[in-house]
Amino acid sequence: MFETDLHAHSSFSNCGLHSIIEMLTKARDMGLKGQAITDHGPYLGRKTSSTFFNRLDNPVEGIILFKGMECNVVDVDGSIDIIKKFMPYYDVVLLGFHNFKVKDAEPAYYSQIMTAALKANPCVDIIVHPNAPHYMMDFGLIAEAATETGTVVELNNAKTMLGRSSQQQTIELIEACKSAGCSVTVSTDAHALNEVGNHQVIENLLEKTGFPIERVVNRTFESTMQWIESRRTRRAEYYKLSK
Numbered sequence: 001m002f003e004t005d006l007h008a009h010s011s012f013s014n015c016g017l018h019s020i021i022e023m024l025t026k027a028r029d030m031g032l033k034g035q036a037i038t039d040h041g042p043y044l045g046r047k048t049s050s051t052f053f054n055r056l057d058n059p060v061e062g063i064i065l066f067k068g069m070e071c072n073v074v075d076v077d078g079s080i081d082i083i084k085k086f087m088p089y090y091d092v093v094l095l096g097f098h099n100f101k102v103k104d105a106e107p108a109y110y111s112q113i114m115t116a117a118l119k120a121n122p123c124v125d126i127i128v129h130p131n132a133p134h135y136m137m138d139f140g141l142i143a144e145a146a147t148e149t150g151t152v153v154e155l156n157n158a159k160t161m162l163g164r165s166s167q168q169q170t171i172e173l174i175e176a177c178k179s180a181g182c183s184v185t186v187s188t189d190a191h192a193l194n195e196v197g198n199h200q201v202i203e204n205l206l207e208k209t210g211f212p213i214e215r216v217v218n219r220t221f222e223s224t225m226q227w228i229e230s231r232r233t234r235r236a237e238y239y240k241l242s243k
């Protein structure tokens with residue numbers, strides 16, 4: 001079992017059903033020590049709240065809240081929809097493709113745009129669901145880009161559990177990460193209470209493929225905290241942030 005989760009949605013996302021408090025309470029009850037709330041960026045209609053970022057402080061006893069955003073690539077040049085004013089408060093910044101369909105685009109095309117986005121936006125920590133069906137990336141290219149930029153590839157439990165990515169595709173993604181030497185996160189991408197804390201499908205595939213567990217950043221609470229601290233420091237230096 002992984003002790004933290006770095007990707008989940010509350011009702012601040014159009015697709016999320018439950019409140020931040022409900023999500024955190026369930027995560028704690030499932031045995032997690034830290035849970036990120038990463039609602040979608042404004043491109044997907046996020047309900048923006050400054051209060052969440054600069055006033056809410058670990059509202060549920062027994063679990064640490066990580067504050068994040070699942071940002072969107074919004075242009076082929078690699079522009080993203082991050083809300084810059086919250087930059088000092090992000091524990092984790094995710095980036096993925098949503099509503100970005102380009103007709104007949106090959107996986108290499110999405111990998112190239114993502115790579116450009118990572119280089120242009122060093123605030124990004126995690127490349128989410130490279131195995132999403134409509135924006136399938138070239139796994140080899142994206143794992144190499146992660147290694148090169150120091151970002152992390154997400155292994156998304158929901159995408160595989162719900163059959164949006166086949167087990168075989170997910171195995172290929174894991175193998176690509178293994179070869180490229182990048183780190184990964186195992187995320188629930190929970191949109192509802194019944195998905196909170198569920199990393200099981202990916203956990204099984206990691207075991208099956210013999211993926212080195214020390215390269216899973218959220219394997220323990222300590223490894224997660226260490227990684228978040230290093231990313232926060234990096235972000236603060238690059239963007240000259242102070243709270």
Ligand SMILES: [Zn+2]
Pocket residue numbers: 070096098128129
């Ligand atoms: Zn997503």
Ligand SMILES: [Zn+2]
Pocket residue numbers: 007008009070189
């Ligand atoms: Zn998501």
